[in-house]
Amino acid sequence: MKTKLDQVIPDDLASALRQSQTMIEMWDGLRPSCQRRYVNLVIEAKRLEARKRRIERVLEMTGDYYRRHYGKS
Numbered sequence: 001m002k003t004k005l006d007q008v009i010p011d012d013l014a015s016a017l018r019q020s021q022t023m024i025e026m027w028d029g030l031r032p033s034c035q036r037r038y039v040n041l042v043i044e045a046k047r048l049e050a051r052k053r054r055i056e057r058v059l060e061m062t063g064d065y066y067r068r069h070y071g072k073s
Contacts, residue, residue, distance in 0.1 A: 001018075
């Protein structure tokens, strides 16, 4: 799975996004710069626990972005 700018999405983040079709649609609605920032946030985590927390946070931020910009939940 890749971002709009062809950055490879880490497997654990991609797996979390694939948990629901809605989440994939929300991810696809993000601006390319947001996708890049969110992927980098996950990649930069040094510990597994931090990485898991960041993935959860990315999912939350993706939903927040979608609601703010598209007015849907």
